[in-house]
Amino acid sequence: MQQLNFEPVLTAEKEEILREQVRDFLKQYGAFKPGNMIDSWSVCDPEFSRCLAKKGWLGMTWPSEYGGGDKSYLERYVVIEELLAAGAPVGAHWVADRQSGPLLLRFGTQEQREHFLPKIVNGECFFAIGMSEPNSGSDLASIKTHAERVEGGWVVNGSKIWTSWAHACHQMITLCRTAPATENRHAGLSQFIVDLEAEGLTIRPIVTLAGEKHFNEIFFDNVFVPDNRVVGKLNDGWNQVMAELAFERSGPERFLSSYQLLEAAIRVLRQAELAQQADTIIGQYVARLMVLRQMSLSVANQLQQGKLPVNEASVVKDLGTSFEQELPEAMRLILAIEPRPSVDQGIQRLLSDAILKAPSFSLRGGTREILRGIIARGLGLR
Amino acid sequence: MNELSQLIEDSATRLFEGFATEQAYQTMESGEFPQTLWQDFVNDGWLRTALTEEQGGAGLGLAGGFTLMRLAGYHAVPLPIVESLIATYLAASSGIEINDELLVPALISHPIDQSSDLVLSNIPWARHASGVLFVFPVDDQLHTVVIRLGDLTISSDHNMAGEPRDEITINPKQLIANNTLSGMSVEQIYSWLALGRAAQISGALRKVLLRTVDYANERSQFGRQIGKFQAVQQQLAVQAEMTSAAICAVDAAIAHLDTEQEWELIACAKITNSEAAGYAAKTAHAVHAAIGFTQEYPLQLSTRRLWSWRDEYGNEGDWSSKLGRHCMQLENDSLWSWLTTQTT
Ligand SMILES: Cc1cc2nc3c(=O)[nH]c(=O)nc-3n(C[C@H](O)[C@H](O)[C@H](O)COP(=O)(O)OP(=O)(O)OC[C@H]3O[C@@H](n4cnc5c(N)ncnc54)[C@H](O)[C@@H]3O)c2cc1C
Numbered sequence: 001m002q003q004l005n006f007e008p009v010l011t012a013e014k015e016e017i018l019r020e021q022v023r024d025f026l027k028q029y030g031a032f033k034p035g036n037m038i039d040s041w042s043v044c045d046p047e048f049s050r051c052l053a054k055k056g057w058l059g060m061t062w063p064s065e066y067g068g069g070d071k072s073y074l075e076r077y078v079v080i081e082e083l084l085a086a087g088a089p090v091g092a093h094w095v096a097d098r099q100s101g102p103l104l105l106r107f108g109t110q111e112q113r114e115h116f117l118p119k120i121v122n123g124e125c126f127f128a129i130g131m132s133e134p135n136s137g138s139d140l141a142s143i144k145t146h147a148e149r150v151e152g153g154w155v156v157n158g159s160k161i162w163t164s165w166a167h168a169c170h171q172m173i174t175l176c177r178t179a180p181a182t183e184n185r186h187a188g189l190s191q192f193i194v195d196l197e198a199e200g201l202t203i204r205p206i207v208t209l210a211g212e213k214h215f216n217e218i219f220f221d222n223v224f225v226p227d228n229r230v231v232g233k234l235n236d237g238w239n240q241v242m243a244e245l246a247f248e249r250s251g252p253e254r255f256l257s258s259y260q261l262l263e264a265a266i267r268v269l270r271q272a273e274l275a276q277q278a279d280t281i282i283g284q285y286v287a288r289l290m291v292l293r294q295m296s297l298s299v300a301n302q303l304q305q306g307k308l309p310v311n312e313a314s315v316v317k318d319l320g321t322s323f324e325q326e327l328p329e330a331m332r333l334i335l336a337i338e339p340r341p342s343v344d345q346g347i348q349r350l351l352s353d354a355i356l357k358a359p360s361f362s363l364r365g366g367t368r369e370i371l372r373g374i375i376a377r378g379l380g381l382r
Numbered sequence: 383m384n385e386l387s388q389l390i391e392d393s394a395t396r397l398f399e400g401f402a403t404e405q406a407y408q409t410m411e412s413g414e415f416p417q418t419l420w421q422d423f424v425n426d427g428w429l430r431t432a433l434t435e436e437q438g439g440a441g442l443g444l445a446g447g448f449t450l451m452r453l454a455g456y457h458a459v460p461l462p463i464v465e466s467l468i469a470t471y472l473a474a475s476s477g478i479e480i481n482d483e484l485l486v487p488a489l490i491s492h493p494i495d496q497s498s499d500l501v502l503s504n505i506p507w508a509r510h511a512s513g514v515l516f517v518f519p520v521d522d523q524l525h526t527v528v529i530r531l532g533d534l535t536i537s538s539d540h541n542m543a544g545e546p547r548d549e550i551t552i553n554p555k556q557l558i559a560n561n562t563l564s565g566m567s568v569e570q571i572y573s574w575l576a577l578g579r580a581a582q583i584s585g586a587l588r589k590v591l592l593r594t595v596d597y598a599n600e601r602s603q604f605g606r607q608i609g610k611f612q613a614v615q616q617q618l619a620v621q622a623e624m625t626s627a628a629i630c631a632v633d634a635a636i637a638h639l640d641t642e643q644e645w646e647l648i649a650c651a652k653i654t655n656s657e658a659a660g661y662a663a664k665t666a667h668a669v670h671a672a673i674g675f676t677q678e679y680p681l682q683l684s685t686r687r688l689w690s691w692r693d694e695y696g697n698e699g700d701w702s703s704k705l706g707r708h709c710m711q712l713e714n715d716s717l718w719s720w721l722t723t724q725t726t
């Protein structure tokens with residue numbers, strides 16, 4: 001059985017000074033659209049992303065030779081949690097900053113780093129994740145999109161689905177089959193950087209149940225990808241995807257998606273006469289949030305030390321998404337109000353948004369059942 | 383694991399392993415005291431874990447004390463580790479000479495009414511103590527006094543794990559302000575006791591998880607180990623998650639002793655651990671099925687403790703309500719800034 005490690009870590013003055021800078025920035029920037037505040041890391045606002053870029057808050061942990069900030073993962077943690085808690089629309093650059101950039105730093109060529117990283121840092125290049133397909137969700141190794149060797153590169157055919165913000169992104173890290181599966185089903189997969197304006201590529205939006213144009217279906221009809229856009233080792237894409245997971249699953253976005261509702265609920269309850277009865281519920285949720293922050297910070301610190309705590313990241317994501325899904329359920333019972341998508345602001349709108357968006361929290365980035373399977377493997381059960 | 387935990391685990395594990403004998407539990411549950419175990423514990427110097435070197439202690443502080451309590455919880459040690467360590471720490475802090483006897487704490491938070499006997503219930507292990515260390519306020523000052531057992535009336539009771547939880551009656555005139563405790567409040571001492579229980583719970587949670595995973599890998603049905611069934615795996619994964627959160631919460635509270643955030647993180651630790659206790663016990667018993675429901679099988683040593691400890695020194699509801707009230711009364715919109723100070 002592998003030990004799960006969540007050694008607590010405290011933030012120091014360096015991080016807290018940065019935190020104040022983010023708070024000052026947010027104060028100056030002004031209020032965000034209330035309708036965007038739930039799950040704000042799924043809200044795409046390129047202008048806002050460029051404001052953050054100007055502050056130096058994209059690619060913070062990357063080396064300065066690529067335009068990065070040479071900052072620690074703890075410093076990045078502080079910045080992103082401040083933005084998320086405030087409900088800031090950070091969706092446009094989120095994937096590039098969180099995982100595509102780190103992927104290129106880890107596995108990319110020098111040319112790829114020099115080409116893409118400065119653009120990401122400047123808020124000029126957004127990345128999408130092209131993994132899921134119509135017939136391959138949890139069972140990612142079963143993907144059918146394939147690439148064939150041609151002169152100078154590869155030709156890709158197939159389709160991807162549920163691709164968040166592909167219509168607003170520039171590039172997509174695309175997982176393709178480049179060799180037939182062997183006995184090892186994870187062999188023969190490769191990652192490509194695909195230009196989303198490439199010839200032969202079609203993006204069709206899919207509207208979510210909450211009425212948003214969020215994800216897409218993407219069709220590849222003989223899309224050419226040059227050799228210099230292969231990421232890392234050919235046919236070793238699976239291991240590279242696994243290495244991304246510790247980044248993808250452990251951050252504060254995995255428990256803050258409905259946080260704005262908690263603050264609003266406290267504001268409303270404070271005015272109400274029956275506030276006292278709500279104390280216990282509020283306290284329970286606050287305690288869960290306190291531990292989640294501590295666990296997520298601990299993972300950030302382990303990433304800083306060069307570790308890849310994939311199991312710990314799964315724990316954070318499963319506990320975290322349960323928290324952000326259960327929060328609206330608990331708040332509706334103590335608030336005793338009806339959710340209203342029709343109003344522009346106020347708690348009824350937040351509640352409505354939280355309820356309508358909550359199902360996705362435990363799906364994107366690996367479903368609850370898959371995460372628990374990973375944890376069970378770490379326990380030595382599989 | 384940090385250095386302090388490693389140090390304590392390396393040196394106390396062998397001792398505690400030796401304590402977990404059927405005879406020791408029988409002794410305790412029949413109302414007797416496992417005196418030889420206690421003597422071993424004291425002889426090895428563990429009672430003085432939290433005392434400074436000037437006080438004749440190990441200099442590991444309360445942090446060391448709580449770490450030892452976690453290990454004691456892991457091994458289901460049938461001794462009053464939490465109460466003796468904290469009472470000894472309080473006694474030493476108020477200048478009472480320490481002579482390695484068993485003291486247990488009794489906290490009084492309100493000014494004492496001299497006109498009638500004082501009855502205090504749920505005092506762990508009181509009947510076996512040499513003395514009860516009373517902590518009580520007089521004017522704005524906390525005082526301590528050790529009352530010998532002969533000067534108290536004790537009515538015995540015990541929790542679901544058979545651990546003594548006694549009721550003591552005392553004539554308040556005996557509570558003569560003798561020694562003072564400065565820089566502490568009754569509330570704070572109570573929170574340390576709660577953290578002690580949370581630490582024990584987090585140890586027991588780890589033990590229950592290991593036991594249950596091992597069992598799931600040993601027991602076969604339908605031609606395969608039951609741990610291969612996904613239904614079992616998914617439950618154990620959640621148990622592992624809650625156990626990790628509980629351990630992390632205790633670590634965070636220990637890291638914040640003696641800071642402004644101390645009580646909030648202790649509240650969080652007790653809430654997280656008390657919640658996890660119920661889930662872990664329920665899941666462990668489901669996975670063990672009938673064999674786990676027997677007295678002979680040792681799972682019950684941990685689960686009966688979990689069910690008891692989660693309610694002692696405040697259950698998750700009590701602490702949540704206290705924490706929630708605090709958050710509701712924060713200045714305008716400052717929940718988030720308050721939250722972020724909890725990791726500084
Ligand atoms: C809002 C949103 C955004 C997304 N963005 C992206 C994106 O940008 N890029 C991208 O590539 N993908 C994206 N996804 C897709 C996401 O990764 C998949 O939805 C997810 O991996 C699950 O795949 P599926 O939906 O096909 O469900 P399925 O895999 O068909 O699963 C259906 C159900 O079966 C369960 N199940 C499946 N296999 C097992 C098993 N072995 N054991 C137990 N239970 C099992 C699942 O847990 C689930 O409950 C997004 C999804 C959402 C909802």
